[in-house]
Amino acid sequence: MLRIVIAVGACLLAASTAIAETPVERGNYLVNSIMACGNCHSPRDAEGKLIADKALSGGLAFNTPPFVATAPNITADKETGIGSWSDAEIKRALIEGARPDHGRLAGVPLAAIMPANFYKALLPEDLDAVVAYLRSVKPVRNQVPDPVYRAPVRRDPYPDADAGFSKAMLADPVKRGAYLVTIGHCMECHSAWSRGVSDFKGGLGGGGRVLPPREGTPEGTPGTVVPNITAHPTAGLGGWSDAEIIRAVTHGVARDGRPLKPPMAYGYYAGLKNSDQADIVAYLRTVPALP
Ligand code: HEC
Ligand code: HEC
Structure with a gap:
Protein backbone atom coordinates (compact mmCIF):
# COMPACT_ATOMS: atom_id res chain seq x y z
CA MET A 1 0.00 0.00 0.00
CA LEU A 2 2.70 2.42 1.05
CA ARG A 3 4.59 1.61 -2.13
CA ILE A 4 1.53 2.48 -4.24
CA VAL A 5 1.10 5.80 -2.45
CA ILE A 6 4.73 6.65 -3.05
CA ALA A 7 4.45 5.66 -6.73
CA VAL A 8 1.37 7.84 -7.20
CA GLY A 9 3.09 10.69 -5.41
CA ALA A 10 6.12 10.38 -7.68
CA CYS A 11 3.87 10.48 -10.75
CA LEU A 12 2.11 13.63 -9.55
CA LEU A 13 5.45 15.25 -8.82
CA ALA A 14 6.73 14.34 -12.29
CA ALA A 15 3.57 15.74 -13.89
CA SER A 16 3.72 19.02 -11.98
CA THR A 17 7.41 19.60 -12.72
CA ALA A 18 6.71 18.94 -16.40
CA ILE A 19 4.04 21.65 -16.37
CA ALA A 20 5.64 24.26 -14.11
CA GLU A 21 7.68 26.75 -16.11
CA ASP A 156 -4.24 54.59 -29.81
CA PRO A 157 -5.96 53.06 -26.75
CA TYR A 158 -6.77 49.37 -27.15
CA PRO A 159 -9.99 48.69 -25.23
CA ASP A 160 -9.15 45.16 -24.04
CA ALA A 161 -5.76 46.32 -22.76
CA ASP A 162 -7.29 49.31 -20.97
CA ALA A 163 -9.95 47.11 -19.35
CA GLY A 164 -7.19 44.69 -18.32
CA PHE A 165 -7.15 40.98 -17.60
CA SER A 166 -6.97 39.00 -14.38
CA LYS A 167 -5.78 35.47 -13.78
CA ALA A 168 -9.35 34.45 -12.93
CA MET A 169 -10.65 35.73 -16.28
CA LEU A 170 -8.16 33.54 -18.10
CA ALA A 171 -9.99 30.40 -16.96
CA ASP A 172 -12.33 31.15 -19.89
CA PRO A 173 -10.83 30.06 -23.28
CA VAL A 174 -12.32 33.04 -25.16
CA LYS A 175 -10.87 35.52 -22.63
CA ARG A 176 -7.55 33.69 -22.72
CA GLY A 177 -7.63 34.03 -26.51
CA ALA A 178 -8.43 37.74 -26.15
CA TYR A 179 -5.45 38.09 -23.80
CA LEU A 180 -3.11 36.39 -26.29
CA VAL A 181 -4.42 38.46 -29.21
CA THR A 182 -3.90 41.60 -27.10
CA ILE A 183 -0.32 40.87 -26.04
CA GLY A 184 0.35 39.66 -29.60
CA HIS A 185 -0.85 43.10 -30.81
CA CYS A 186 -2.57 41.25 -33.70
CA MET A 187 -5.22 43.93 -34.04
CA GLU A 188 -2.66 46.71 -34.43
CA CYS A 189 -1.99 45.44 -37.97
CA HIS A 190 -5.40 43.89 -38.60
CA SER A 191 -7.70 46.82 -37.70
CA ALA A 192 -9.01 49.67 -39.83
CA TRP A 193 -6.55 52.54 -39.98
CA SER A 194 -6.79 55.99 -41.46
CA ARG A 195 -4.52 59.04 -41.36
CA GLY A 196 -2.31 57.48 -38.73
CA VAL A 197 -5.11 56.49 -36.34
CA SER A 198 -6.21 52.89 -35.63
CA ASP A 199 -9.92 52.27 -35.18
CA PHE A 200 -10.02 49.54 -32.54
CA LYS A 201 -13.70 50.18 -31.77
CA GLY A 202 -15.54 50.39 -35.10
CA GLY A 203 -12.85 48.67 -37.19
CA LEU A 204 -11.50 45.93 -34.91
CA GLY A 205 -10.00 43.18 -37.06
CA GLY A 206 -11.55 44.64 -40.22
CA GLY A 207 -8.27 44.80 -42.13
CA GLY A 208 -7.46 47.14 -44.98
CA ARG A 209 -4.40 48.79 -43.48
CA VAL A 210 -1.52 48.91 -45.98
CA LEU A 211 1.86 48.18 -44.40
CA PRO A 212 4.93 49.53 -46.21
CA PRO A 213 7.49 47.00 -47.48
CA ARG A 214 10.50 46.30 -45.25
CA GLU A 215 13.44 48.75 -45.61
CA GLY A 216 15.92 47.43 -48.13
CA THR A 217 13.35 45.69 -50.35
CA PRO A 218 13.66 46.73 -54.01
CA GLU A 219 12.31 50.16 -54.98
CA GLY A 220 8.67 49.97 -56.08
CA THR A 221 7.77 46.87 -54.00
CA PRO A 222 4.08 47.34 -53.17
CA GLY A 223 2.87 47.50 -49.57
CA THR A 224 0.93 44.60 -48.03
CA VAL A 225 -2.80 44.95 -47.47
CA VAL A 226 -3.65 43.37 -44.12
CA PRO A 227 -6.63 40.99 -44.31
CA ASN A 228 -9.92 41.02 -42.38
CA ILE A 229 -9.82 38.55 -39.47
CA THR A 230 -13.28 39.25 -38.05
CA ALA A 231 -15.96 36.54 -37.97
CA HIS A 232 -17.49 37.84 -41.24
CA PRO A 233 -18.61 34.76 -43.27
CA THR A 234 -17.03 35.83 -46.58
CA ALA A 235 -14.81 38.89 -45.96
CA GLY A 236 -13.30 37.50 -42.76
CA LEU A 237 -12.56 34.13 -41.17
CA GLY A 238 -16.21 33.12 -40.55
CA GLY A 239 -16.16 30.47 -43.28
CA TRP A 240 -12.73 29.06 -42.36
CA SER A 241 -12.30 25.87 -40.32
CA ASP A 242 -10.33 26.01 -37.07
CA ALA A 243 -7.53 24.06 -38.77
CA GLU A 244 -7.37 26.56 -41.64
CA ILE A 245 -7.08 29.50 -39.22
CA ILE A 246 -4.37 27.71 -37.21
CA ARG A 247 -2.46 26.86 -40.41
CA ALA A 248 -2.53 30.53 -41.47
CA VAL A 249 -1.44 31.83 -38.06
CA THR A 250 1.30 29.27 -37.37
CA HIS A 251 2.48 28.32 -40.86
CA GLY A 252 1.68 31.38 -42.96
CA VAL A 253 -0.53 29.55 -45.45
CA ALA A 254 -3.70 31.32 -46.64
CA ARG A 255 -6.95 29.41 -47.10
CA ASP A 256 -6.23 29.06 -50.83
CA GLY A 257 -2.70 27.75 -50.15
CA ARG A 258 -0.92 31.04 -50.97
CA PRO A 259 2.03 31.88 -48.68
CA LEU A 260 1.28 34.88 -46.42
CA LYS A 261 3.54 37.89 -46.74
CA PRO A 262 5.50 39.60 -43.98
CA PRO A 263 5.21 41.18 -41.52
CA MET A 264 2.67 38.49 -40.48
CA ALA A 265 4.77 36.83 -37.76
CA TYR A 266 3.82 33.18 -38.39
CA GLY A 267 7.45 32.08 -37.94
CA TYR A 268 7.08 33.11 -34.27
CA TYR A 269 3.50 31.90 -33.88
CA ALA A 270 4.67 28.44 -35.07
CA GLY A 271 5.90 27.98 -31.49
CA LEU A 272 2.47 28.53 -29.91
CA LYS A 273 1.21 25.72 -27.70
CA ASN A 274 -1.80 23.86 -29.13
CA SER A 275 -4.02 25.10 -26.29
CA ASP A 276 -3.02 28.72 -27.00
CA GLN A 277 -3.71 28.23 -30.73
CA ALA A 278 -7.19 26.90 -29.90
CA ASP A 279 -7.91 29.83 -27.54
CA ILE A 280 -6.87 32.37 -30.18
CA VAL A 281 -9.30 30.76 -32.64
CA ALA A 282 -12.05 30.72 -29.99
CA TYR A 283 -11.58 34.47 -29.48
CA LEU A 284 -11.34 35.32 -33.21
CA ARG A 285 -14.74 33.61 -33.70
CA THR A 286 -16.23 36.26 -31.37
CA VAL A 287 -14.80 39.35 -33.15
CA PRO A 288 -17.86 41.16 -34.57
CA ALA A 289 -18.16 40.63 -38.33
CA LEU A 290 -17.12 43.54 -40.54
CA PRO A 291 -17.51 43.54 -44.33
C1 HEC B 1 6.08 46.56 -34.04
C2 HEC B 1 7.49 46.56 -33.74
C3 HEC B 1 7.91 46.25 -32.31
C4 HEC B 1 7.56 45.17 -31.53
C5 HEC B 1 6.66 44.00 -31.89
C6 HEC B 1 8.27 45.33 -30.29
N1 HEC B 1 9.00 46.49 -30.29
FE1 HEC B 1 10.15 47.18 -28.77
N2 HEC B 1 10.54 48.89 -29.83
C7 HEC B 1 10.23 49.07 -31.17
C8 HEC B 1 10.82 50.31 -31.62
C9 HEC B 1 10.76 50.86 -33.03
C10 HEC B 1 11.45 50.88 -30.50
C11 HEC B 1 12.20 52.22 -30.45
C12 HEC B 1 11.29 53.38 -30.52
C13 HEC B 1 12.01 54.70 -30.50
O1 HEC B 1 13.23 54.75 -30.69
O2 HEC B 1 11.34 55.70 -30.26
C14 HEC B 1 11.28 49.95 -29.40
C15 HEC B 1 11.79 50.12 -28.11
C16 HEC B 1 11.87 49.13 -27.15
C17 HEC B 1 12.59 49.24 -25.90
C18 HEC B 1 13.42 50.44 -25.46
C19 HEC B 1 14.84 50.20 -25.85
C20 HEC B 1 15.72 51.41 -25.92
O3 HEC B 1 16.95 51.24 -25.99
O4 HEC B 1 15.21 52.54 -25.90
C21 HEC B 1 12.45 48.04 -25.25
C22 HEC B 1 13.03 47.65 -23.91
C23 HEC B 1 11.64 47.19 -26.09
N3 HEC B 1 11.30 47.88 -27.24
C24 HEC B 1 11.31 45.88 -25.79
C25 HEC B 1 10.44 45.11 -26.56
C26 HEC B 1 10.00 43.79 -26.18
C27 HEC B 1 10.48 43.00 -24.98
C28 HEC B 1 9.09 43.39 -27.14
C29 HEC B 1 8.26 42.12 -27.17
C30 HEC B 1 7.56 41.82 -25.93
C31 HEC B 1 9.00 44.46 -28.12
N4 HEC B 1 9.83 45.47 -27.73
C32 HEC B 1 8.21 44.42 -29.24
C33 HEC B 1 9.47 48.23 -31.95
C34 HEC B 1 8.83 47.07 -31.53
C1 HEC C 1 2.90 43.18 -37.92
C2 HEC C 1 1.57 43.07 -38.49
C3 HEC C 1 0.77 41.82 -38.15
C4 HEC C 1 0.57 41.26 -36.91
C5 HEC C 1 1.13 41.71 -35.57
C6 HEC C 1 -0.29 40.13 -37.11
N1 HEC C 1 -0.61 40.00 -38.43
FE1 HEC C 1 -1.83 38.55 -39.23
N2 HEC C 1 -1.36 39.20 -41.08
C7 HEC C 1 -0.58 40.31 -41.39
C8 HEC C 1 -0.36 40.34 -42.83
C9 HEC C 1 0.48 41.39 -43.55
C10 HEC C 1 -1.04 39.22 -43.36
C11 HEC C 1 -1.10 38.66 -44.76
C12 HEC C 1 -0.87 39.48 -45.91
C13 HEC C 1 -0.93 38.70 -47.20
O1 HEC C 1 -0.14 37.79 -47.44
O2 HEC C 1 -1.80 39.04 -47.98
C14 HEC C 1 -1.66 38.54 -42.23
C15 HEC C 1 -2.47 37.40 -42.36
C16 HEC C 1 -3.17 36.81 -41.33
C17 HEC C 1 -4.16 35.76 -41.48
C18 HEC C 1 -4.62 35.15 -42.81
C19 HEC C 1 -5.90 35.84 -43.26
C20 HEC C 1 -6.21 35.73 -44.71
O3 HEC C 1 -7.31 36.18 -45.10
O4 HEC C 1 -5.38 35.23 -45.50
C21 HEC C 1 -4.63 35.46 -40.23
C22 HEC C 1 -5.68 34.42 -39.87
C23 HEC C 1 -3.92 36.32 -39.31
N3 HEC C 1 -3.05 37.13 -40.01
C24 HEC C 1 -4.11 36.32 -37.94
C25 HEC C 1 -3.27 36.99 -37.05
C26 HEC C 1 -3.25 36.78 -35.62
C27 HEC C 1 -4.18 35.85 -34.87
C28 HEC C 1 -2.28 37.58 -35.13
C29 HEC C 1 -1.78 37.71 -33.70
C30 HEC C 1 -1.42 36.45 -33.04
C31 HEC C 1 -1.71 38.33 -36.23
N4 HEC C 1 -2.33 37.93 -37.38
C32 HEC C 1 -0.72 39.29 -36.10
C33 HEC C 1 -0.04 41.21 -40.48
C34 HEC C 1 0.02 41.01 -39.10
Whole structure:
Protein backbone atom coordinates (compact mmCIF):
# COMPACT_ATOMS: atom_id res chain seq x y z
CA MET A 1 0.00 0.00 0.00
CA LEU A 2 2.70 2.42 1.05
CA ARG A 3 4.59 1.61 -2.13
CA ILE A 4 1.53 2.48 -4.24
CA VAL A 5 1.10 5.80 -2.45
CA ILE A 6 4.73 6.65 -3.05
CA ALA A 7 4.45 5.66 -6.73
CA VAL A 8 1.37 7.84 -7.20
CA GLY A 9 3.09 10.69 -5.41
CA ALA A 10 6.12 10.38 -7.68
CA CYS A 11 3.87 10.48 -10.75
CA LEU A 12 2.11 13.63 -9.55
CA LEU A 13 5.45 15.25 -8.82
CA ALA A 14 6.73 14.34 -12.29
CA ALA A 15 3.57 15.74 -13.89
CA SER A 16 3.72 19.02 -11.98
CA THR A 17 7.41 19.60 -12.72
CA ALA A 18 6.71 18.94 -16.40
CA ILE A 19 4.04 21.65 -16.37
CA ALA A 20 5.64 24.26 -14.11
CA GLU A 21 7.68 26.75 -16.11
CA THR A 22 10.36 28.97 -14.63
CA PRO A 23 9.92 32.71 -15.28
CA VAL A 24 12.76 32.58 -17.83
CA GLU A 25 11.04 29.71 -19.68
CA ARG A 26 7.71 31.52 -19.63
CA GLY A 27 9.39 34.73 -20.84
CA ASN A 28 11.20 32.83 -23.59
CA TYR A 29 7.86 31.39 -24.70
CA LEU A 30 6.10 34.77 -24.70
CA VAL A 31 8.90 36.75 -26.38
CA ASN A 32 9.58 34.15 -29.06
CA SER A 33 6.03 33.09 -29.87
CA ILE A 34 2.97 35.26 -29.28
CA MET A 35 4.77 38.55 -28.56
CA ALA A 36 7.20 38.12 -31.48
CA CYS A 37 9.53 40.89 -30.23
CA GLY A 38 12.15 39.73 -32.74
CA ASN A 39 9.81 40.48 -35.63
CA CYS A 40 10.85 44.09 -35.03
CA HIS A 41 13.92 43.85 -32.77
CA SER A 42 16.00 41.12 -34.50
CA PRO A 43 18.25 41.79 -37.49
CA ARG A 44 17.75 40.01 -40.82
CA ASP A 45 20.10 39.25 -43.69
CA ALA A 46 19.72 40.57 -47.24
CA GLU A 47 17.18 37.81 -48.04
CA GLY A 48 15.06 38.77 -45.04
CA LYS A 49 16.11 35.71 -42.95
CA LEU A 50 16.64 36.21 -39.20
CA ILE A 51 20.31 36.14 -38.11
CA ALA A 52 20.04 33.60 -35.29
CA ASP A 53 23.08 34.51 -33.19
CA LYS A 54 22.19 38.21 -33.22
CA ALA A 55 18.60 37.81 -32.03
CA LEU A 56 17.07 40.93 -30.41
CA SER A 57 20.20 43.04 -31.04
CA GLY A 58 18.37 45.69 -33.07
CA GLY A 59 16.25 45.32 -36.12
CA LEU A 60 13.82 47.05 -38.37
CA ALA A 61 13.91 50.73 -39.24
CA PHE A 62 10.54 52.42 -39.50
CA ASN A 63 10.28 55.56 -41.57
CA THR A 64 6.81 56.97 -41.02
CA PRO A 65 5.33 60.46 -41.06
CA PRO A 66 5.44 60.98 -37.26
CA PHE A 67 8.91 59.43 -36.68
CA VAL A 68 11.93 57.58 -38.00
CA ALA A 69 12.95 54.89 -35.49
CA THR A 70 14.94 51.67 -35.43
CA ALA A 71 13.90 48.89 -33.06
CA PRO A 72 16.82 49.03 -30.58
CA ASN A 73 19.15 46.41 -29.19
CA ILE A 74 17.29 44.77 -26.27
CA THR A 75 19.94 42.17 -25.44
CA ALA A 76 21.70 42.36 -22.07
CA ASP A 77 24.67 44.31 -23.53
CA LYS A 78 25.47 47.06 -20.99
CA GLU A 79 26.47 49.79 -23.44
CA THR A 80 24.35 49.27 -26.55
CA GLY A 81 21.52 47.15 -25.13
CA ILE A 82 19.44 47.27 -21.95
CA GLY A 83 21.93 45.51 -19.66
CA SER A 84 22.27 48.56 -17.41
CA TRP A 85 18.52 49.14 -17.04
CA SER A 86 16.75 48.11 -13.82
CA ASP A 87 13.82 45.68 -13.94
CA ALA A 88 11.46 48.58 -13.21
CA GLU A 89 12.91 50.58 -16.10
CA ILE A 90 12.46 47.70 -18.54
CA LYS A 91 8.87 47.30 -17.35
CA ARG A 92 8.14 50.99 -17.88
CA ALA A 93 9.48 50.78 -21.44
CA LEU A 94 7.25 47.76 -22.10
CA ILE A 95 3.97 48.93 -20.61
CA GLU A 96 4.27 52.73 -20.70
CA GLY A 97 6.60 53.29 -23.65
CA ALA A 98 8.88 55.35 -21.40
CA ARG A 99 12.69 55.48 -21.48
CA PRO A 100 14.73 55.56 -18.24
CA ASP A 101 15.95 58.89 -16.86
CA HIS A 102 19.56 58.02 -17.73
CA GLY A 103 21.54 56.98 -20.78
CA ARG A 104 20.65 57.41 -24.44
CA LEU A 105 17.73 59.83 -24.95
CA ALA A 106 16.97 59.89 -21.21
CA GLY A 107 13.29 60.47 -20.48
CA VAL A 108 12.24 60.75 -24.15
CA PRO A 109 9.10 58.66 -24.85
CA LEU A 110 9.40 55.72 -27.25
CA ALA A 111 7.74 56.02 -30.66
CA ALA A 112 4.25 54.53 -30.87
CA ILE A 113 5.47 51.62 -33.02
CA MET A 114 6.65 50.02 -29.75
CA PRO A 115 3.28 48.43 -28.78
CA ALA A 116 3.14 49.51 -25.11
CA ASN A 117 -0.59 50.25 -25.48
CA PHE A 118 -1.05 46.46 -25.93
CA TYR A 119 1.65 45.29 -23.52
CA LYS A 120 0.04 47.19 -20.65
CA ALA A 121 -2.36 44.20 -20.56
CA LEU A 122 0.40 41.84 -19.40
CA LEU A 123 -0.39 40.05 -16.15
CA PRO A 124 2.24 40.98 -13.52
CA GLU A 125 3.74 37.48 -13.60
CA ASP A 126 4.03 37.57 -17.40
CA LEU A 127 5.66 41.01 -17.27
CA ASP A 128 8.15 39.63 -14.72
CA ALA A 129 8.74 36.62 -16.99
CA VAL A 130 9.49 38.79 -20.04
CA VAL A 131 12.00 40.83 -18.01
CA ALA A 132 13.62 37.66 -16.59
CA TYR A 133 14.01 36.29 -20.11
CA LEU A 134 15.44 39.54 -21.53
CA ARG A 135 18.05 39.49 -18.75
CA SER A 136 19.07 36.00 -19.91
CA VAL A 137 19.54 36.96 -23.57
CA LYS A 138 23.19 36.77 -24.65
CA PRO A 139 24.61 40.32 -24.86
CA VAL A 140 25.31 41.41 -28.44
CA ARG A 141 27.08 44.70 -29.15
CA ASN A 142 25.16 46.78 -31.68
CA GLN A 143 24.24 50.44 -31.52
CA VAL A 144 21.20 51.40 -33.58
CA PRO A 145 20.85 54.90 -35.05
CA ASP A 146 19.03 57.49 -32.94
CA PRO A 147 15.38 58.12 -33.77
CA VAL A 148 13.97 61.35 -35.19
CA TYR A 149 10.60 62.51 -33.91
CA ARG A 150 8.48 64.76 -36.10
CA ALA A 151 5.35 64.75 -33.92
CA PRO A 152 4.52 64.05 -30.27
CA VAL A 153 4.02 60.34 -29.46
CA ARG A 154 0.41 59.21 -29.51
CA ARG A 155 -0.69 55.60 -28.92
CA ASP A 156 -4.24 54.59 -29.81
CA PRO A 157 -5.96 53.06 -26.75
CA TYR A 158 -6.77 49.37 -27.15
CA PRO A 159 -9.99 48.69 -25.23
CA ASP A 160 -9.15 45.16 -24.04
CA ALA A 161 -5.76 46.32 -22.76
CA ASP A 162 -7.29 49.31 -20.97
CA ALA A 163 -9.95 47.11 -19.35
CA GLY A 164 -7.19 44.69 -18.32
CA PHE A 165 -7.15 40.98 -17.60
CA SER A 166 -6.97 39.00 -14.38
CA LYS A 167 -5.78 35.47 -13.78
CA ALA A 168 -9.35 34.45 -12.93
CA MET A 169 -10.65 35.73 -16.28
CA LEU A 170 -8.16 33.54 -18.10
CA ALA A 171 -9.99 30.40 -16.96
CA ASP A 172 -12.33 31.15 -19.89
CA PRO A 173 -10.83 30.06 -23.28
CA VAL A 174 -12.32 33.04 -25.16
CA LYS A 175 -10.87 35.52 -22.63
CA ARG A 176 -7.55 33.69 -22.72
CA GLY A 177 -7.63 34.03 -26.51
CA ALA A 178 -8.43 37.74 -26.15
CA TYR A 179 -5.45 38.09 -23.80
CA LEU A 180 -3.11 36.39 -26.29
CA VAL A 181 -4.42 38.46 -29.21
CA THR A 182 -3.90 41.60 -27.10
CA ILE A 183 -0.32 40.87 -26.04
CA GLY A 184 0.35 39.66 -29.60
CA HIS A 185 -0.85 43.10 -30.81
CA CYS A 186 -2.57 41.25 -33.70
CA MET A 187 -5.22 43.93 -34.04
CA GLU A 188 -2.66 46.71 -34.43
CA CYS A 189 -1.99 45.44 -37.97
CA HIS A 190 -5.40 43.89 -38.60
CA SER A 191 -7.70 46.82 -37.70
CA ALA A 192 -9.01 49.67 -39.83
CA TRP A 193 -6.55 52.54 -39.98
CA SER A 194 -6.79 55.99 -41.46
CA ARG A 195 -4.52 59.04 -41.36
CA GLY A 196 -2.31 57.48 -38.73
CA VAL A 197 -5.11 56.49 -36.34
CA SER A 198 -6.21 52.89 -35.63
CA ASP A 199 -9.92 52.27 -35.18
CA PHE A 200 -10.02 49.54 -32.54
CA LYS A 201 -13.70 50.18 -31.77
CA GLY A 202 -15.54 50.39 -35.10
CA GLY A 203 -12.85 48.67 -37.19
CA LEU A 204 -11.50 45.93 -34.91
CA GLY A 205 -10.00 43.18 -37.06
CA GLY A 206 -11.55 44.64 -40.22
CA GLY A 207 -8.27 44.80 -42.13
CA GLY A 208 -7.46 47.14 -44.98
CA ARG A 209 -4.40 48.79 -43.48
CA VAL A 210 -1.52 48.91 -45.98
CA LEU A 211 1.86 48.18 -44.40
CA PRO A 212 4.93 49.53 -46.21
CA PRO A 213 7.49 47.00 -47.48
CA ARG A 214 10.50 46.30 -45.25
CA GLU A 215 13.44 48.75 -45.61
CA GLY A 216 15.92 47.43 -48.13
CA THR A 217 13.35 45.69 -50.35
CA PRO A 218 13.66 46.73 -54.01
CA GLU A 219 12.31 50.16 -54.98
CA GLY A 220 8.67 49.97 -56.08
CA THR A 221 7.77 46.87 -54.00
CA PRO A 222 4.08 47.34 -53.17
CA GLY A 223 2.87 47.50 -49.57
CA THR A 224 0.93 44.60 -48.03
CA VAL A 225 -2.80 44.95 -47.47
CA VAL A 226 -3.65 43.37 -44.12
CA PRO A 227 -6.63 40.99 -44.31
CA ASN A 228 -9.92 41.02 -42.38
CA ILE A 229 -9.82 38.55 -39.47
CA THR A 230 -13.28 39.25 -38.05
CA ALA A 231 -15.96 36.54 -37.97
CA HIS A 232 -17.49 37.84 -41.24
CA PRO A 233 -18.61 34.76 -43.27
CA THR A 234 -17.03 35.83 -46.58
CA ALA A 235 -14.81 38.89 -45.96
CA GLY A 236 -13.30 37.50 -42.76
CA LEU A 237 -12.56 34.13 -41.17
CA GLY A 238 -16.21 33.12 -40.55
CA GLY A 239 -16.16 30.47 -43.28
CA TRP A 240 -12.73 29.06 -42.36
CA SER A 241 -12.30 25.87 -40.32
CA ASP A 242 -10.33 26.01 -37.07
CA ALA A 243 -7.53 24.06 -38.77
CA GLU A 244 -7.37 26.56 -41.64
CA ILE A 245 -7.08 29.50 -39.22
CA ILE A 246 -4.37 27.71 -37.21
CA ARG A 247 -2.46 26.86 -40.41
CA ALA A 248 -2.53 30.53 -41.47
CA VAL A 249 -1.44 31.83 -38.06
CA THR A 250 1.30 29.27 -37.37
CA HIS A 251 2.48 28.32 -40.86
CA GLY A 252 1.68 31.38 -42.96
CA VAL A 253 -0.53 29.55 -45.45
CA ALA A 254 -3.70 31.32 -46.64
CA ARG A 255 -6.95 29.41 -47.10
CA ASP A 256 -6.23 29.06 -50.83
CA GLY A 257 -2.70 27.75 -50.15
CA ARG A 258 -0.92 31.04 -50.97
CA PRO A 259 2.03 31.88 -48.68
CA LEU A 260 1.28 34.88 -46.42
CA LYS A 261 3.54 37.89 -46.74
CA PRO A 262 5.50 39.60 -43.98
CA PRO A 263 5.21 41.18 -41.52
CA MET A 264 2.67 38.49 -40.48
CA ALA A 265 4.77 36.83 -37.76
CA TYR A 266 3.82 33.18 -38.39
CA GLY A 267 7.45 32.08 -37.94
CA TYR A 268 7.08 33.11 -34.27
CA TYR A 269 3.50 31.90 -33.88
CA ALA A 270 4.67 28.44 -35.07
CA GLY A 271 5.90 27.98 -31.49
CA LEU A 272 2.47 28.53 -29.91
CA LYS A 273 1.21 25.72 -27.70
CA ASN A 274 -1.80 23.86 -29.13
CA SER A 275 -4.02 25.10 -26.29
CA ASP A 276 -3.02 28.72 -27.00
CA GLN A 277 -3.71 28.23 -30.73
CA ALA A 278 -7.19 26.90 -29.90
CA ASP A 279 -7.91 29.83 -27.54
CA ILE A 280 -6.87 32.37 -30.18
CA VAL A 281 -9.30 30.76 -32.64
CA ALA A 282 -12.05 30.72 -29.99
CA TYR A 283 -11.58 34.47 -29.48
CA LEU A 284 -11.34 35.32 -33.21
CA ARG A 285 -14.74 33.61 -33.70
CA THR A 286 -16.23 36.26 -31.37
CA VAL A 287 -14.80 39.35 -33.15
CA PRO A 288 -17.86 41.16 -34.57
CA ALA A 289 -18.16 40.63 -38.33
CA LEU A 290 -17.12 43.54 -40.54
CA PRO A 291 -17.51 43.54 -44.33
C1 HEC B 1 6.08 46.56 -34.04
C2 HEC B 1 7.49 46.56 -33.74
C3 HEC B 1 7.91 46.25 -32.31
C4 HEC B 1 7.56 45.17 -31.53
C5 HEC B 1 6.66 44.00 -31.89
C6 HEC B 1 8.27 45.33 -30.29
N1 HEC B 1 9.00 46.49 -30.29
FE1 HEC B 1 10.15 47.18 -28.77
N2 HEC B 1 10.54 48.89 -29.83
C7 HEC B 1 10.23 49.07 -31.17
C8 HEC B 1 10.82 50.31 -31.62
C9 HEC B 1 10.76 50.86 -33.03
C10 HEC B 1 11.45 50.88 -30.50
C11 HEC B 1 12.20 52.22 -30.45
C12 HEC B 1 11.29 53.38 -30.52
C13 HEC B 1 12.01 54.70 -30.50
O1 HEC B 1 13.23 54.75 -30.69
O2 HEC B 1 11.34 55.70 -30.26
C14 HEC B 1 11.28 49.95 -29.40
C15 HEC B 1 11.79 50.12 -28.11
C16 HEC B 1 11.87 49.13 -27.15
C17 HEC B 1 12.59 49.24 -25.90
C18 HEC B 1 13.42 50.44 -25.46
C19 HEC B 1 14.84 50.20 -25.85
C20 HEC B 1 15.72 51.41 -25.92
O3 HEC B 1 16.95 51.24 -25.99
O4 HEC B 1 15.21 52.54 -25.90
C21 HEC B 1 12.45 48.04 -25.25
C22 HEC B 1 13.03 47.65 -23.91
C23 HEC B 1 11.64 47.19 -26.09
N3 HEC B 1 11.30 47.88 -27.24
C24 HEC B 1 11.31 45.88 -25.79
C25 HEC B 1 10.44 45.11 -26.56
C26 HEC B 1 10.00 43.79 -26.18
C27 HEC B 1 10.48 43.00 -24.98
C28 HEC B 1 9.09 43.39 -27.14
C29 HEC B 1 8.26 42.12 -27.17
C30 HEC B 1 7.56 41.82 -25.93
C31 HEC B 1 9.00 44.46 -28.12
N4 HEC B 1 9.83 45.47 -27.73
C32 HEC B 1 8.21 44.42 -29.24
C33 HEC B 1 9.47 48.23 -31.95
C34 HEC B 1 8.83 47.07 -31.53
C1 HEC C 1 2.90 43.18 -37.92
C2 HEC C 1 1.57 43.07 -38.49
C3 HEC C 1 0.77 41.82 -38.15
C4 HEC C 1 0.57 41.26 -36.91
C5 HEC C 1 1.13 41.71 -35.57
C6 HEC C 1 -0.29 40.13 -37.11
N1 HEC C 1 -0.61 40.00 -38.43
FE1 HEC C 1 -1.83 38.55 -39.23
N2 HEC C 1 -1.36 39.20 -41.08
C7 HEC C 1 -0.58 40.31 -41.39
C8 HEC C 1 -0.36 40.34 -42.83
C9 HEC C 1 0.48 41.39 -43.55
C10 HEC C 1 -1.04 39.22 -43.36
C11 HEC C 1 -1.10 38.66 -44.76
C12 HEC C 1 -0.87 39.48 -45.91
C13 HEC C 1 -0.93 38.70 -47.20
O1 HEC C 1 -0.14 37.79 -47.44
O2 HEC C 1 -1.80 39.04 -47.98
C14 HEC C 1 -1.66 38.54 -42.23
C15 HEC C 1 -2.47 37.40 -42.36
C16 HEC C 1 -3.17 36.81 -41.33
C17 HEC C 1 -4.16 35.76 -41.48
C18 HEC C 1 -4.62 35.15 -42.81
C19 HEC C 1 -5.90 35.84 -43.26
C20 HEC C 1 -6.21 35.73 -44.71
O3 HEC C 1 -7.31 36.18 -45.10
O4 HEC C 1 -5.38 35.23 -45.50
C21 HEC C 1 -4.63 35.46 -40.23
C22 HEC C 1 -5.68 34.42 -39.87
C23 HEC C 1 -3.92 36.32 -39.31
N3 HEC C 1 -3.05 37.13 -40.01
C24 HEC C 1 -4.11 36.32 -37.94
C25 HEC C 1 -3.27 36.99 -37.05
C26 HEC C 1 -3.25 36.78 -35.62
C27 HEC C 1 -4.18 35.85 -34.87
C28 HEC C 1 -2.28 37.58 -35.13
C29 HEC C 1 -1.78 37.71 -33.70
C30 HEC C 1 -1.42 36.45 -33.04
C31 HEC C 1 -1.71 38.33 -36.23
N4 HEC C 1 -2.33 37.93 -37.38
C32 HEC C 1 -0.72 39.29 -36.10
C33 HEC C 1 -0.04 41.21 -40.48
C34 HEC C 1 0.02 41.01 -39.10
